[in-house]
Amino acid sequence: MRFLGLSLAASVPDAKTMWVFREELKEHKLTEKLFDRFDECLRALNVELKSGQIVDATFVTVRSSEQAGRECTHQGSAIPIEWGKEPHKLAQKDTDARWTKKNGESIYGYKDHVNVDRDTKLITAWEDTPAQSA
Numbered sequence: 001m002r003f004l005g006l007s008l009a010a011s012v013p014d015a016k017t018m019w020v021f022r023e024e025l026k027e028h029k030l031t032e033k034l035f036d037r038f039d040e041c042l043r044a045l046n047v048e049l050k051s052g053q054i055v056d057a058t059f060v061t062v063r064s065s066e067q068a069g070r071e072c073t074h075q076g077s078a079i080p081i082e083w084g085k086e087p088h089k090l091a092q093k094d095t096d097a098r099w100t101k102k103n104g105e106s107i108y109g110y111k112d113h114v115n116v117d118r119d120t121k122l123i124t125a126w127e128d129t130p131a132q133s134a
Contacts, residue, residue, distance in 0.1 A: 035125070052118040059131055062097040062109040098130035107131055
């Protein structure tokens with residue numbers, strides 16, 4: 001809240017608005033440009049991010065039926081034909097997420113890859129991939 005200058009009574013976007021915004025950033029390939037601009041601002045303030053890096057890869061699960069994820073995985077990256085016959089069904093499925101296993105537990109979702117400056121805790125690089133990605 002302090003970083004964004006928000007008060008307790010401030011109006012904030014809902015999750016759907018944030019999701020749509022993120023998808024538009026991805027579609028127009030603007031995420032990296034935003035990080036580059038942020039780096040420029042930090043350099044202008046003489047903030048150096050050279051204290052070492054913390055690298056983290058965290059799984060982010062997706063709320064989706066187990067069957068939906070398995071159907072998508074078995075079809076590879078293709079969307080099953082039957083989903084196209086029912087547009088409302090397709091709208092409810094996350095077709096980009098994938099299955100993976102960690103410590104014997106099945107996870108359906110994504111993996112966030114994050115580099116963080118050790119001293120400032122500022123994110124210096126970020127990427128998300130389907131969970132099965134290396």
